[in-house]
Amino acid sequence: MGKIVRTITEDGGILCCAIDSTDIAACSEQIHQTSAVNTAALGRLLTAASIMGTMLKNTKDSITLRLAGDGPAGTLIAVSDGEGNVRGWVENPIVEIPLNDKGKLDVGGAVGSGMLYVIKDLGMREPYVGQTPIVTGEIAEDITNYYATSEQTPTACGLGVLVNPDLTVKAAGGYLVQLMPGVDEDTITRLEQNLAGMAPVSSLLASGKTPQEIAFQVLDGLNPSLLDEYPVEYRCDCSRERVEKALISIGRQELEKMAHEDGQCEVCCQFCTQKYSFTKEELLEFAK
Numbered sequence: 001m002g003k004i005v006r007t008i009t010e011d012g013g014i015l016c017c018a019i020d021s022t023d024i025a026a027c028s029e030q031i032h033q034t035s036a037v038n039t040a041a042l043g044r045l046l047t048a049a050s051i052m053g054t055m056l057k058n059t060k061d062s063i064t065l066r067l068a069g070d071g072p073a074g075t076l077i078a079v080s081d082g083e084g085n086v087r088g089w090v091e092n093p094i095v096e097i098p099l100n101d102k103g104k105l106d107v108g109g110a111v112g113s114g115m116l117y118v119i120k121d122l123g124m125r126e127p128y129v130g131q132t133p134i135v136t137g138e139i140a141e142d143i144t145n146y147y148a149t150s151e152q153t154p155t156a157c158g159l160g161v162l163v164n165p166d167l168t169v170k171a172a173g174g175y176l177v178q179l180m181p182g183v184d185e186d187t188i189t190r191l192e193q194n195l196a197g198m199a200p201v202s203s204l205l206a207s208g209k210t211p212q213e214i215a216f217q218v219l220d221g222l223n224p225s226l227l228d229e230y231p232v233e234y235r236c237d238c239s240r241e242r243v244e245k246a247l248i249s250i251g252r253q254e255l256e257k258m259a260h261e262d263g264q265c266e267v268c269c270q271f272c273t274q275k276y277s278f279t280k281e282e283l284l285e286f287a288k
């Protein structure tokens with residue numbers, strides 16, 4: 001089970017969410033059988049989506065991050081519900097590219113350049129869609145840039161996934177810091193010093209630090225306190241009923257064609273690889 005905490009400074013000026021998403025990234029790796037660099041890329045995107053999901057006002061809301069780059073990984077998607085439970089998908093799960101010039105998994109190289117789309121379904125008729133160009137493809141910078149340009153909210157973000165030599169996930173996590181309007185300069189300076197001195201978040205988790213300890217390290221010297229904490233996990237909400245609805249929506253002609261030409265239909269959920277099979281008779285029934 002992953003765990004997310006929300007913390008706030010004494011003056012209420014800075015909010016910091018931190019997450020241990022090791023189990024989420026591990027589950028994603030198991031489902032999608034990703035190569036190391038994509039385990040890191042999708043793990044980071046899922047981590048960001050989970051934090052952003054918990055920041056939605058209503059638990060019935062959801063948020064989708066779509067990272068549409070021109071790199072070898074293709075498009076990556078992460079979806080979170082309003083409680084931070086996430087699911088994800090990557091177009092090309094296996095990408096083998098050299099480490100970057102820092103000797104790390106080259107997530108930016110796998111993602112490439114393109115656009116980050118942030119789609120918030122807030123229960124309105126139309127979802128809210130924000131889009132910003134991909135800055136580095138390393139994801140944390142792209143999330144920070146999204147908040148700065150699209151939501152005009154000063155934000156700092158750290159995301160990390162450590163992959164073991166056997167391709168399993170050793171640790172994954174992240175933090176997101178948001179500044180409320182009117183924060184004083186001294187507080188901002190202290191925050192910047194703290195962030196500059198932070199070890200990578202995945203290393204902190206691997207060494208046994210909890211999300212709360214990481215958040216308190218980010219807000220060190222600013223008298224932080226814990227607002228709340230809750231469990232989060234990799235969770236898909238697909239069901240046979242939903243797949244049926246999707247099939248019905250493709251229309252009578254297509255359904256009849258499928259029934260007569262293929263004699264059946266198998267739909268695989270892109271987020272959890274659950275398979276749903278439908279017989280010729282069922283397809284014809286949907287076509288009615």
Ligand SMILES: [Zn+2]
Pocket residue numbers: 236237238269270271272273274
């Ligand atoms: Zn599913």
